[in-house]
Amino acid sequence: MRFSFRRLRAxxxxxxxxxxxxxxxxxTSAMPIAFSFLFDRKETSDPTVLAFPLLLAxxxxxxxxxxxxxxxxxxxxxxxxxxxxxxSPAEVLIGKSVATSALALLVMIGSIAVTSVPHVxxxxxxxxxxxxxxxxxxxxxxxGLMSRTVTESSIxxxxxxxxxxMGPMLGSSLNMGWFSAMVDWLPTQHFVLGLIGLLEDGxxxxxxxxxxxxxxxxxxxxxxxxxxxxxxxxxx
Amino acid sequence: MEPxxxxxxxxxxxxxxxxxxxxxxxxxxxxxxxxxxxxGSGKTTMVKILTNQLLPSAGEAIVLGKRTAGKxxxxxxxxxxxxxxxxGMYERLTVYENLALFRGLYEAPExxxxxxxxxxxxxxxxxxxxxxxSKGMKQRVALARALLHKPDLLFLDEPTSALDPMNxxxxxxxxxxxxxxxxxxxxxxxxxxxxxxxxxxxxxxxNGELAALDTPQRLKLKHADRxxxxxxxTDGRYVVNNDREGADRISAxxxxxxxxxxxxxxxxxxxxxxxxxxxxxx
Numbered sequence: 001m002r003f004s005f006r007r008l009r010a011x012x013x014x015x016x017x018x019x020x021x022x023x024x025x026x027x028t029s030a031m032p033i034a035f036s037f038l039f040d041r042k043e044t045s046d047p048t049v050l051a052f053p054l055l056l057a058x059x060x061x062x063x064x065x066x067x068x069x070x071x072x073x074x075x076x077x078x079x080x081x082x083x084x085x086x087x088s089p090a091e092v093l094i095g096k097s098v099a100t101s102a103l104a105l106l107v108m109i110g111s112i113a114v115t116s117v118p119h120v121x122x123x124x125x126x127x128x129x130x131x132x133x134x135x136x137x138x139x140x141x142x143x144g145l146m147s148r149t150v151t152e153s154s155i156x157x158x159x160x161x162x163x164x165x166m167g168p169m170l171g172s173s174l175n176m177g178w179f180s181a182m183v184d185w186l187p188t189q190h191f192v193l194g195l196i197g198l199l200e201d202g203x204x205x206x207x208x209x210x211x212x213x214x215x216x217x218x219x220x221x222x223x224x225x226x227x228x229x230x231x232x233x234x235x236x
Numbered sequence: 237m238e239p240x241x242x243x244x245x246x247x248x249x250x251x252x253x254x255x256x257x258x259x260x261x262x263x264x265x266x267x268x269x270x271x272x273x274x275x276g277s278g279k280t281t282m283v284k285i286l287t288n289q290l291l292p293s294a295g296e297a298i299v300l301g302k303r304t305a306g307k308x309x310x311x312x313x314x315x316x317x318x319x320x321x322x323x324g325m326y327e328r329l330t331v332y333e334n335l336a337l338f339r340g341l342y343e344a345p346e347x348x349x350x351x352x353x354x355x356x357x358x359x360x361x362x363x364x365x366x367x368x369x370s371k372g373m374k375q376r377v378a379l380a381r382a383l384l385h386k387p388d389l390l391f392l393d394e395p396t397s398a399l400d401p402m403n404x405x406x407x408x409x410x411x412x413x414x415x416x417x418x419x420x421x422x423x424x425x426x427x428x429x430x431x432x433x434x435x436x437x438x439x440x441x442x443n444g445e446l447a448a449l450d451t452p453q454r455l456k457l458k459h460a461d462r463x464x465x466x467x468x469x470t471d472g473r474y475v476v477n478n479d480r481e482g483a484d485r486i487s488a489x490x491x492x493x494x495x496x497x498x499x500x501x502x503x504x505x506x507x508x509x510x511x512x513x514x515x516x517x518x
Contacts, residue, residue, distance in 0.1 A: 010340020014326065014333070021328040077324030081381070084287065084318055085341040086310040 007087045011095025015069065019103060024150075025065055029107050032056040036111040051192040052169070053111040058129060059165050059188070061104035062136035063143070064157060069096065070144025071153035089229050097137045104133060120198050127204070127211065128194045131218035135187050138221035145228045168192040187217040238301055240265050240389050240420040241286060246295035248281050248444075255281040257444040258295065268411070268421040270431040272505070273441035274515065279424035280320075282441075283393050286422070287318055300389055314342065317382035320393040321375075327367040331358060331377050334366060335384060342385035352380045356410050372403030379407060389420045396430060408434060428506040438505065442513040452505055459511060460502040468497040475501070 019025045036053035073079035082092050108129070143160070147153035167183040168191075183189050194210035204211070241263040248256040255278045263269040273279050284290035286299055291306035298304070302312050326334050335349040353359045356376040366374060375395065382390060392411075396404040411434060415421055425431055431438050432452045440447040448455060463478040469489045476482035478500070489495040503511070 004343065006343055007341050010337050013340075014329070014337040017333060018326055018328055073324075076327070077322050078326060079324075080289075081318075081324060081338075082341070084289070084313065085338065086313045086343075087341045088308075088310070 003088070004091065007091045008095050008098070011082075011087065011092060012098045015096055015099030016102065019065075019069065019099060024068065025103075028065055028068070029061050029103055032060045032107050033110040033114060037114040040115040051195045053115045054108060054129065054195070055165055055168075055188055055191065057108040057111045058104060058133050059136050059161055061107045062100060062133050063140035063161055064154075065103060066096065066100045066137050066140030067143040067147070067153040067157045068150050069100065070141050071147040071150045074144070074147070075149045089226060093141060093225065093229060096141065097134075100137060100140070101133060120195070124198050124204065125195075128191060128198070128207070128214065131211070131214040132187055132191045135214070135217045135221040138218075138225040141225045142221070142228050145225075145232050164188050187214055190214050190217075237265055239263055240267070240300060241269075241422060242298040243282075243286075244296050244298075246282075246285065246297055247293045248278070248285060248290065249293045254444050256285075256292070259441075259444070259446050260295075261439055261446065261449055263420060263422060265420055266415070266418050267436045268415050268423060268434050270435035270438035271422065271424040271441060272426065272428070272431050272438055272509070273424075274426055277441045278444045279426075279441060280393055283318075283320075283391050283422070283424060287316065287391055288312070314385065315388045317385070317387035317390045318393075319378050319382040319391070319395055321395065321397045323378040323381070325366045325374060325377060328365060330363050330365050331369070332362040334377060335381060338381050338384050344385045348384050348386075352384050355383070355413070356380045357406055370403075372399045372406075375399060375403065376407065376410075379410060383410075383414065387419065389422065390414065392421060392423045394425055395423070396425075396427065404430070428504060428509070432505050440509055440512060442509075442515070447512045448508070455505065455508055456502040459508045460500075464501045466497075466499055466501055467495065470494040470496060 032053065035056050039052055070079070073082070087095075139160075140157070143157045144153050147156055164186055165188060167179075167186045168189045170179075170183075190210040190213040194207040194214070197207040197210065239262040241261075243259055243261050246256055246259045247254065259278075259282070271279050271282060281290065285292050285304060286297055288304050288306055288309060292304075296303055300312060300315055302309060326337070329337075331353065332349060335352065338344075339346075339349050350359065350362075353362055356379055358373065358376055358380065361369065361373065366377065369377065379395065382392075390411075395411075396407055399407070408430070411421060411423075421434075423431070423434065435452060437449065437451050438455070439449040450458070464475050465478055465482060465486070467474045467476060467486060467489060471494065474485070476485050486495070486498065509515075
């Protein structure tokens with residue numbers, strides 16, 4: 001069946017209305033802005049610090065909020081009703097992701113507004129952020145689908161997200177070879193290195209490796225998410 | 237005309253336990269079909285197979301001419317409506333917003349939300365958030381959501397469980413009106429009174445097997461082996477046999493103008509279920 005923009009719009013509108021009436025989502029979304037404000041007061045010359053506000057905004061809003069929203073649908077038994085409607089998995093997942101992305105965008109703008117992130121070409125920045133955001137949205141959806149309740153999604157998601165967010169900051173400072181090696185593979189590390197490249201007036205060619213790695217993470221996360229969604233549609 | 241539902245020797249196992257065992261039946265177009273059994277008898281498993289949420293272990297099910305294969309079938313999903321006793325709602329959204337989502341998903345006409353709310357008696361509550369509604373009203377919203385796209389076939393899984401008599405009556409009234417317009421209804425319930433008042437035919441499910449299948453009236457007549465008649469006369473209540481002697485006594489009460497009430501004592505569907513399966517429905 002054809003992709004329907006009317007169905008997509010219905011899901012986006014519902015997600016947005018539901019999100020802005022959900023105190024937990026609003027509080028979680030405000031956290032990156034508050035953290036960015038505090039982080040900006042920290043005196044440091046570490047360039048990875050510059051990426052932190054954006055990383056927090058993308059990961060907390062993109063993954064954590066998405067995971068909570070999906071897990072709540074499972075907990076309240078509304079996801080099954082969506083799955084039993086004519087909406088395709090792509091329409092449902094894209095619809096949810098569009099609403100969360102809009103929220104993430106607002107949080108990113110807010111985070112940047114309260115910090116002194118140096119000027120970067122917005123298009124180049126968007127090229128780095130977009131694959132990372134899609135990957136985090138997919139991870140968030142997957143965590144939400146695997147969890148039975150909102151609480152469970154937080155328990156499952158928080159440790160994973162902490163490693164992914166904090167990894168690039170801790171990787172070099174901790175004297176643990178295996179951890180540093182793992183961090184090198186993380187999408188957040190590629191994002192940070194790519195952003196540093198841009199801050200140092202690097203071109204797309206200079207950060208091509210990181211863009212490629214982020215694109216691979218993005219594709220893998222989407223496939224994982226679609227696979228889990230298709231399996232969760234049915235009972236065993 | 238092909239039946240709305242055809243089920244042929246359907247089986248479903250969960251590990252070693254058989255939830256459904258070689259079940260066969262047909263549901264005609266425009267029929268209200270009751271699928272009755274106690275909790276855990278396999279009713280919900282059958283609904284899940286018929287709505288493509290679960291694959292059968294053996295046998296086949298054909299719904300509106302399409303074989304269910306456990307795969308998403310958007311064309312079929314457009315023609316069916318599903319309501320269960322735990323159909324989730326978006327509690328923070330209003331009744332209207334909940335239905336507007338599904339109007340969009342089914343690409344239903346703009347007027348469908350208002351019309352459907354009117355039909356379930358909730359037009360006044362459109363702007364109320366769902367979390368402020370009573371359980372009975374939430375069930376009516378769930379029914380409205382299942383009806384929004386005017387389905388040909390409606391699956392109702394325990395639609396009035398734990399509802400008060402007023403909400404139950406409202407839902408029954410809506411279902412009868414829908415059926416008059418030609419909607420086929422597949423109803424699972426353990427409420428015998430509900431089945432008797434709504435269904436054209438009923439099937440009894442016991443331990444995954446069909447124990448009986450017929451109209452409520454024929455089932456009652458078939459199992460009324462010693463029919464009696466209860467008479468309330470001006471001087472008391474009497475139970476008489478349905479024979480010549482009983483007819484003479486009733487006739488005498490009538491001639492004397494003493495007959496106040498009379499009704500036949502055929503067994504209820506609940507009695508028949510107990511007789512056939514040895515257990516109660518609740």
